[in-house]
Amino acid sequence: MSREVLSPPVQAMSQNRRYRVNIVHEDFGGDKWNGQNKRSKGVNKTYEEPDLYGEDDDEEDPAVNNIEESPNGDFKLALHVPKSFYGGLIGLKGSTKRRIEEETRTELYVPRQNERSNDVIIRAKQRSQVCAALRQILHLITSLRKKMKPTHFLAVALNSGEVQERYVELKKSILEAQLPGIDEELFMPESSIHLTLGVYVLLDDDERQRALKELEDCRPLLADLKTPFEMKVKGLEIMNDDPSSTRILYGCIESPDLQKFADQCLAHFQSTGLCATDNNERESIKLHMTLMNNRYRKEAMKSGNSFDAREILKRFGDFDFGTAQCQAVHLCVLKSRGEDEFYKITGSLEF
Numbered sequence: 001m002s003r004e005v006l007s008p009p010v011q012a013m014s015q016n017r018r019y020r021v022n023i024v025h026e027d028f029g030g031d032k033w034n035g036q037n038k039r040s041k042g043v044n045k046t047y048e049e050p051d052l053y054g055e056d057d058d059e060e061d062p063a064v065n066n067i068e069e070s071p072n073g074d075f076k077l078a079l080h081v082p083k084s085f086y087g088g089l090i091g092l093k094g095s096t097k098r099r100i101e102e103e104t105r106t107e108l109y110v111p112r113q114n115e116r117s118n119d120v121i122i123r124a125k126q127r128s129q130v131c132a133a134l135r136q137i138l139h140l141i142t143s144l145r146k147k148m149k150p151t152h153f154l155a156v157a158l159n160s161g162e163v164q165e166r167y168v169e170l171k172k173s174i175l176e177a178q179l180p181g182i183d184e185e186l187f188m189p190e191s192s193i194h195l196t197l198g199v200y201v202l203l204d205d206d207e208r209q210r211a212l213k214e215l216e217d218c219r220p221l222l223a224d225l226k227t228p229f230e231m232k233v234k235g236l237e238i239m240n241d242d243p244s245s246t247r248i249l250y251g252c253i254e255s256p257d258l259q260k261f262a263d264q265c266l267a268h269f270q271s272t273g274l275c276a277t278d279n280n281e282r283e284s285i286k287l288h289m290t291l292m293n294n295r296y297r298k299e300a301m302k303s304g305n306s307f308d309a310r311e312i313l314k315r316f317g318d319f320d321f322g323t324a325q326c327q328a329v330h331l332c333v334l335k336s337r338g339e340d341e342f343y344k345i346t347g348s349l350e351f
Contacts, residue, residue, distance in 0.1 A: 061138065067130055075130045078119040079137065082203035086110055088144040089120070089137065096140070104133040118204065142273055145201050150276040152211065152346065154198040154265070155332045156231075156258075158289055159191050159342055162322035163233050167193055167251075167291065170319055174312055181307050185297040188290055191341035195231075195253060195289055197262045197329060198269055199276040207274065211331060212347040214272050219349065221264045227351045229258040233289060233321035238309055245306040247294040249313075251321055253287040258326055262287065265329075289321075327351065 009021040067077045081089065090097045090110055097108055106129050109121040120137065124130045158164065171187050202208045232254045239248040262285035269275050294306055328350040332343035 061134065063134055063138075064131060067127055069127075073125075075124050075127045077122045077130050077134060079122060079134065080118055080206055081110075081120045081137070081141065082207060083111075083113055083118060084148070084203045085141050085144055086113065089140060100133055100136050100140075104136065105129045106133040108133065118206065138273075145273070146277045146280070148201045148203075148276075150199040150201055150278075150334055152200045152202045152208070153196050153332055153334055154200075154215070155330050155343065156195040156197065156326045156328075157330065157342060158193045158195060158231075158233070158324055161324060163289075163324045164190055164193065166319075166321040170291070170316060170321075174316065177311070177315070179308075179311050182312070183297075186292040186294065186307060188293065188296065189341065192337075192343065193289055193291075194332075194343075195287060195326075197285055198266055199279050199334075200269070200274045201276050202274060208331075208346055210272075211274055214269060214274070215265075215329070215331060215347070215349045218261075218265045218268055219351070221261055221268075222351055225257040225261055227257075227327075229255050229261070229326035231255040231258060231287075231324045231326055233324065234319070236291070236313055236317050236319055237288070238313070243310045243313055244308050246309045247306050248290060249292040249309050250288040250290045251319075253289055255287060255326070259285070259287055 010018050011021050012018055063077065063079055066079075067075055069075055088096065091099070097110065100106070101108055104124070105126075106122050106124040109123075111117045111119070122130050122133045122137075124133065168190050171184075171190070174182060175184060200211060202211050233251050234254070235252040237250055237252055238246040239250070240246050263283075266279065266282060266285050270280055292307070292309075328348045330343075330348045331346045333346060334343075336344040338344045
């Protein structure tokens, strides 16, 4: 090693430039890479920076199992990518696509928006190069997804029975009190009251079907829990610390078994790459039933970004909505309405 430090391999580049080729430590596969450097000494070959962590990471992604080897020895991967990501994948005047191709020595084909196929094609001379491009594309998609607004959420419907009836009573009592700044626009429609277990960015039918499969994969989590889940809904709280200026008022939900399932389901979906940013940053689901939200107000009706909930909490803070059973979890479309005035349901996990 001392000889290689004092007289390291040198890579000749263009314009009479010469660069030292660093020795890779044996813990990172040094025998493989250093051997290649020695064999290539004196050969006019473009220098390739070794990907020290690539091989371990690649095998963890199921997409690598779809890499095909053609008769001529080249490798190809068809990777499903929703069209919403194409702009970010191509970049300004194709800059991002070119960068990935140059860094990984691959050729990428991104379908046009009007093409039926949603598969980005990766081609390369070596399997490791396809894996390197795959890794960069997946990291880019993860980054782009974080900037997108949620499209779907996982919900437990509470729009029936005792809980709904008591909610209607509470809403009537609050409105009859004629509290300053409180109007009907603030309230969640009684046909839509629910408990949210997760929020996701699902950009095409393939991703929606994948999310339903991931939801079904959560079924084994129910094995040690008592179903249907019993939920007790009692008490009012706000999302922030200042009741005089709050945006959301909700009903508290107590259900130990549902809490366990919700947290385990959250952890499972966090590993799928489908979660919205808010979900990726959570460690636990807060079980609650939103009752009032300043966001529900029409733009013309808004008086600031908050409302005063002090009198509501003072008068109705211990309000009891009763109990309900959770027999299913639904994947719903945000900002939608179904035939029963609840959200449109893409699919469900029933138990």
